[in-house]
Amino acid sequence: MLKLPIYLDYSATTPIDPRVAEKMMPFLFEKFGNPASRSHAFGWESETAVEEAREEVARLVNADAKEIVWTSGATESNNLALKGAAQFYAGKGKHIVTVKTEHKAVLDTCRELERQGFEVSYLEVGENGLLDLDVFQAALRPDTILVSVMLVNNEIGVIQPIAEIGGICRDKGIIFHVDAAQATGKVAIDLASLKVDLMSFSAHKTYGPKGIGALYVRRKPRVRLNAQMHGGGHERGFRSGTLATHQIVGMGEAFRLARLEMDAENERIRRLRDRLLHGISDIEQVYVNGDLERRVPHNLNVSFAYVEGESLLMAIKDLAVSSGSACTSASLEPSYVLRALGREDELAHSSIRFTLGRFTTEEEVDYAIKLLHEKIGRLRDLSPLWEMVQDGIDLRTVQWAAH
Amino acid sequence: MAYSIKVLDHYENPRNVGSFSKEEPGVATGMVGAPACGDVMKLQIKVGRNGVIEDAKFKTYGCGSAIASSSLVTEWVKGKTIDQALDIKNTQIAEELALPPVKIHCSILAEDAIKAAIADYKKKHGEQAVTG
Numbered sequence: 402m403l404k405l406p407i408y409l410d411y412s413a414t415t416p417i418d419p420r421v422a423e424k425m426m427p428f429l430f431e432k433f434g435n436p437a438s439r440s441h442a443f444g445w446e447s448e449t450a451v452e453e454a455r456e457e458v459a460r461l462v463n464a465d466a467k468e469i470v471w472t473s474g475a476t477e478s479n480n481l482a483l484k485g486a487a488q489f490y491a492g493k494g495k496h497i498v499t500v501k502t503e504h505k506a507v508l509d510t511c512r513e514l515e516r517q518g519f520e521v522s523y524l525e526v527g528e529n530g531l532l533d534l535d536v537f538q539a540a541l542r543p544d545t546i547l548v549s550v551m552l553v554n555n556e557i558g559v560i561q562p563i564a565e566i567g568g569i570c571r572d573k574g575i576i577f578h579v580d581a582a583q584a585t586g587k588v589a590i591d592l593a594s595l596k597v598d599l600m601s602f603s604a605h606k607t608y609g610p611k612g613i614g615a616l617y618v619r620r621k622p623r624v625r626l627n628a629q630m631h632g633g634g635h636e637r638g639f640r641s642g643t644l645a646t647h648q649i650v651g652m653g654e655a656f657r658l659a660r661l662e663m664d665a666e667n668e669r670i671r672r673l674r675d676r677l678l679h680g681i682s683d684i685e686q687v688y689v690n691g692d693l694e695r696r697v698p699h700n701l702n703v704s705f706a707y708v709e710g711e712s713l714l715m716a717i718k719d720l721a722v723s724s725g726s727a728c729t730s731a732s733l734e735p736s737y738v739l740r741a742l743g744r745e746d747e748l749a750h751s752s753i754r755f756t757l758g759r760f761t762t763e764e765e766v767d768y769a770i771k772l773l774h775e776k777i778g779r780l781r782d783l784s785p786l787w788e789m790v791q792d793g794i795d796l797r798t799v800q801w802a803a804h
Numbered sequence: 805m806a807y808s809i810k811v812l813d814h815y816e817n818p819r820n821v822g823s824f825s826k827e828e829p830g831v832a833t834g835m836v837g838a839p840a841c842g843d844v845m846k847l848q849i850k851v852g853r854n855g856v857i858e859d860a861k862f863k864t865y866g867c868g869s870a871i872a873s874s875s876l877v878t879e880w881v882k883g884k885t886i887d888q889a890l891d892i893k894n895t896q897i898a899e900e901l902a903l904p905p906v907k908i909h910c911s912i913l914a915e916d917a918i919k920a921a922i923a924d925y926k927k928k929h930g931e932q933a934v935t936g
Contacts, residue, residue: 709842711867715807715815735842747839747865783821783871785846785863786839801838802920 405719407765411606411699411758412555412583413723417651418608418759424654425610428647436644437635447646454653458602458615461585461656464592467620470639471649474614475582476506478601479549481616481640482578483510485626486547486599487519490576494544497521500532500551500561501741507549507580528743529692530559537566547576552590552600553583556738556754557691558700560588567596576624582606582614586659587667587697592617598624604648608759609655613648616640670757671698673766677755678703680770684777690739690752701755704748705773707787708780710735713753716776720769723754747786747796807868808902814872819879822861824848830858832928834920837913842866845874847917849881849889851925857881857889862917869907873897873914886922 408416428450436451438444452466459466472478487497499511501523511521522540526532532550541548548570550561563579570577578599584590586607592600600617604610618624618639632641678701681687686706705713710724735749744752755769781787786796807815823846824831830851837843843866850859860878864871876897881889897903897911 707865709866709870711842712815712871715868745839746842750839750842783818783863784865785835785844786865788823788846788863796839801840801844802836802916 403764403768406721407719407768408721409755409757409761409765409769410721410723411761412558412754412756414605414611415608415758416760417605417610418655418658420658421609421651421654425647425651428650432646434646436646437633447644451644451646451649454649457653457657457660461660462581462590462592462600462602462617463594464617465620468592468617470616470618470636471644472614472616472640473612474605475504475580475601475603476614477640478603478614478616479504479506479578479580480510481626481629482599482601483507483514483547483549484629485639486576486578486624487514487517488627489625490546491519494542494546495519496542496545497547497549498524498537498540498545499549500524500526502526502530502554502556502738503549503551504555504580504582507551511549526741529695530554530557530690530738530742531692531695532561532566534562534565534569538569541569541573541575545573545575547578549578549580551580551583553581553587553697554691554738555583556736557702557742558583558697558756559691560584560695560697563597564595570598571596583697585656586663587699589663592619599626604652604655607655607659610648610651613645613652615652666759667698670759670761673757673761673763674698674701674755676763677701677757677766677769680766681773684774688748690742690744690748699757701757702752703755704739704744704752705777706748706751707784707790708751708777709784710751710753712780713751713776716780717753717769717772719772720755723756724752810876810901811869811872811903814875814901815868818862818871818875820859820861820875821863823863824850824859824861830925830929832921832925834917834922834924836916836920837866839865843870843910843913845870845913845917847874847877847914847921849886849921849925851886851929855885855887857884857886866910866913867907869901869903869910870913872901873903873910874917876900877914877918881918886925889918890922892918 434443434447436447455466455469576598580601582603598619603614688704690702739749834847846863848861849857852858862874864874894911894915
């Protein structure tokens with residue numbers, strides 16, 4: 402029996418896997434000790450659990466457990482990595498390089514660093530959403546100290562060439578940070594071979610709890626950071642604050658399951674995503690946003706031309722999805738990520754992000770396909786743009802009365 | 805976003821969707837907005853010899869509130885003279901549909917669509933409108 406609405410927004414967040422919740426429970430009840438308590442068994446028990454979880458997070462990305470620092474989530478990890486590294490290495494230079502399609506947690510942190518006197522270059526991507534290595538190389542300067550490029554884009558799911566970027570950064574002695582919030586459990590990450598210095602993780606995008614994340618801080622060669630949260634000197638001084646044992650245990654278990662199951666799971670999800678894409682490809686004028694090959698299997702971001710995204714969301718309210726259109730502000734700006742791909746505004750306004758996950762079924766995908774067929778037709782019957790295009794009018798030649 | 809019952813009603817059951825042939829006598833068209841802004845409204849009116857709007861149709865590319873605003877004005881302009889239709893204000897539309905502040909621009913666009921359609925009518929039928 403199909404339960405509505407159908408959740409197809411796994412890149413926003415994922416439900417906690419029941420096996421993860423099970424593992425967390427005791428740490429909310431009898432195993433409540435503070436892992437920093439060194440003088441009794443309550444503390445030792447919690448500390449052991451925290452260290453086991455750290456081991457699991459490290460194992461998923463082939464790192465050493467000593468390189469994992471707990472944070473409250475990927476936003477905090479990005480803040481700690483960027484501000485911490487920029488401030489520590491400020492003596493070497495003041496230039497930072499990032500990309501226009503990064504998550505706001507990186508972009509807004511870079512804006513703050515600009516206010517602190519750093520200079521930031523925000524690089525363009527190609528129309529497939531990927532950073533071109535020549536563009537990247539050309540942006541580097543002798544005073545560049547820090548580069549931040551995400552592994553998997555949250556809106557369009559494309560995978561940036563971080564191995565190559567890391568190689569270039571290492572040769573030049575530039576610190577390289579990667580936001581991997583959307584990547585864990587979706588793409589293999591091997592930090593023993595990748596030349597990445599800092600990497601941000603989140604638990605709740607990978608079937609763990611919200612409110613917990615981690616930052617990988619490389620030890621060889623050693624990367625230094627200025628702490629952003631001061632206090633009891635937890636996490637070797639990188640991040641003070643009592644550790645949230647139950648959250649950490651949850652993240653550890655979620656990452657352990659991801660390591661064991663990701664190959665089979667990605668295969669299954671890819672089949673479902675391809676089924677969805679195939680199912681809607683007979684609708685006229687449907688465009689996939691972002692490269693379809695260099696992309697995680699979970700993501701399908703498509704524009705249904707001449708149908709506005711927010712009205713489409715209303716029409717398909719049985720599906721929990723996201724739209725690239727944000728017609729809620731006075732500026733009516735569509736997604737900055739889609740604009741960075743050079744998508745025309747009307748296509749950016751017409752985009753829907755479907756993200757599939759562990760609990761998505763074939764039945765749900767088939768329901769979505771059927772619903773989209775019905776509703777796109779209805780909204781196009783309502784659309785003056787669709788009518789004009791059917792009449793052979795080129796919309797780019799029309800003089801619009803902008804408002 | 806939570807929509808009002810009236811917005812949902814107009815969105816689910818839009819009134820007077822469609823187009824008149826532009827050659828039909830008495831038909832005038834107002835097209836406002838721009839695809840880049842995420843809203844385009846096309847309002848058509850059919851004006852009788854007595855200067856009364858006999859029929860109206862719309863098509864809208866835009867959010868649910870934009871669709872509801874244009875659907876509502878097709879109902880409101882029918883039976884009004886063109887001068888009476890010009891008195892319809894965006895605030896009345898916003899109030900009727902209980903639009904939140906971020907959606908007020910939808911009601912402004914609907915008012916603009918009425919004005920644009922009537923301007924088109926006057927341009928085409930200026931003489932008849934005066935004498936008729």
